[in-house]
Amino acid sequence: MKSAYCVPVLMYHHVSPTAGMITTSPRNFERQIAGYAKDGYRSLTAEEFAGFLAGKPVPEKSILITFDDGYLDNWVYAHPVLKKYGMHAVLFLVTGIIGEGPVRPINGEAVPLPEIVEHKQSKVLVAAGNTDPVMLRWSEVHAMREAGTFEFHSHTHTHTRWDLTTPDRDECLRLMRKELADSRATLEEKLGSVSDHFCWPQGYFADDYIELARQAGFKYLHTTLAHGQNLKGGDPACIYRFAVRNRGYAWLWQRTHLAAHPVIGPLYNRWKSWKKSMRKKV
Numbered sequence: 469m470k471s472a473y474c475v476p477v478l479m480y481h482h483v484s485p486t487a488g489m490i491t492t493s494p495r496n497f498e499r500q501i502a503g504y505a506k507d508g509y510r511s512l513t514a515e516e517f518a519g520f521l522a523g524k525p526v527p528e529k530s531i532l533i534t535f536d537d538g539y540l541d542n543w544v545y546a547h548p549v550l551k552k553y554g555m556h557a558v559l560f561l562v563t564g565i566i567g568e569g570p571v572r573p574i575n576g577e578a579v580p581l582p583e584i585v586e587h588k589q590s591k592v593l594v595a596a597g598n599t600d601p602v603m604l605r606w607s608e609v610h611a612m613r614e615a616g617t618f619e620f621h622s623h624t625h626t627h628t629r630w631d632l633t634t635p636d637r638d639e640c641l642r643l644m645r646k647e648l649a650d651s652r653a654t655l656e657e658k659l660g661s662v663s664d665h666f667c668w669p670q671g672y673f674a675d676d677y678i679e680l681a682r683q684a685g686f687k688y689l690h691t692t693l694a695h696g697q698n699l700k701g702g703d704p705a706c707i708y709r710f711a712v713r714n715r716g717y718a719w720l721w722q723r724t725h726l727a728a729h730p731v732i733g734p735l736y737n738r739w740k741s742w743k744k745s746m747r748k749k750v
Contacts, residue, residue: 473700474699475526478710480712481539482542483546485584486586489587501555502553504720511556512526518665518688532698535558535559536623537562537623538562538565539602544581548575551617558618560620560667561609561651569605585602609658609659622655624647624648627670630644631672644677666681668689671692682705689704690707691709696708
């Protein structure tokens with residue numbers, strides 16, 4: 469088996485027929501996952517991805533599919549597609565806003581589906597404490613886990629950007645330390661275990677945040693930085709992920725190859741980073 473040189477990590481949030489920010493339509497999501505399955509891609513588990521970073525071989529066509537936050541539409545629309553094509557994803561949960569109650573219908577069942585709101589409205593509802601119409605329930609988390617379509621890891625307990633809301637850095641670090649502890653405790657209580665994978669809220673991190681995460685027992689730290697490569701022997705404290713657009717498989721195939729290619733990939737990443745730096749100067 470030829471081993472992967474680089475494992476691209478995909479970042480999703482919503483899979484929903486309601487258009488909006490950071491949202492992929494169910495049609496395009498199925499086109500993307502079906503395309504990967506047809507082309508022989510392997511969607512790794514977090515443990516397999518960690519093994520790759522440590523030097524263990526994985527199939528050449530390997531990817532890591534990740535979702536952030538834990539929205540209801542991940543159960544209603546993403547879960548049945550992953551199950552249909554035998555693919556696997558990693559979901560970083562905001563543990564403090566996952567609800568209780570029975571599982572709700574999923575796409576493909578002959579019953580009415582829950583109404584799915586777009587991203588901006590979902591943020592309004594969550595801020596008002598009305599999380600159930602927006603977020604997963606623990607029963608759905610368990611069902612997805614048992615089906616093998618998703619595994620679950622920490623994305624903090626409340627998804628609060630304490631660096632933006634707390635001027636005093638020591639207080640900010642205290643609150644972030646509590647976020648990490650509360651998230652770990654909740655995952656332990658609800659799922660019976662907690663991993664050493666963690667995803668930063670809104671992608672923000674600094675050196676002192678990284679140290680906090682390590683002290684809390686997290687080793688594999690997932691960012692929103694897109695323009696870098698996840699290679700054997702790479703830094704587990706800086707895992708690169710690129711956002712998946714609401715397009716078909718042809719675009720995603722091209723983006724995956726740009727992310728993974730040993731020569732074109734670094735050139736593409738430098739070009740994109742240069743373009744980003746130029747925009748900041750304007």
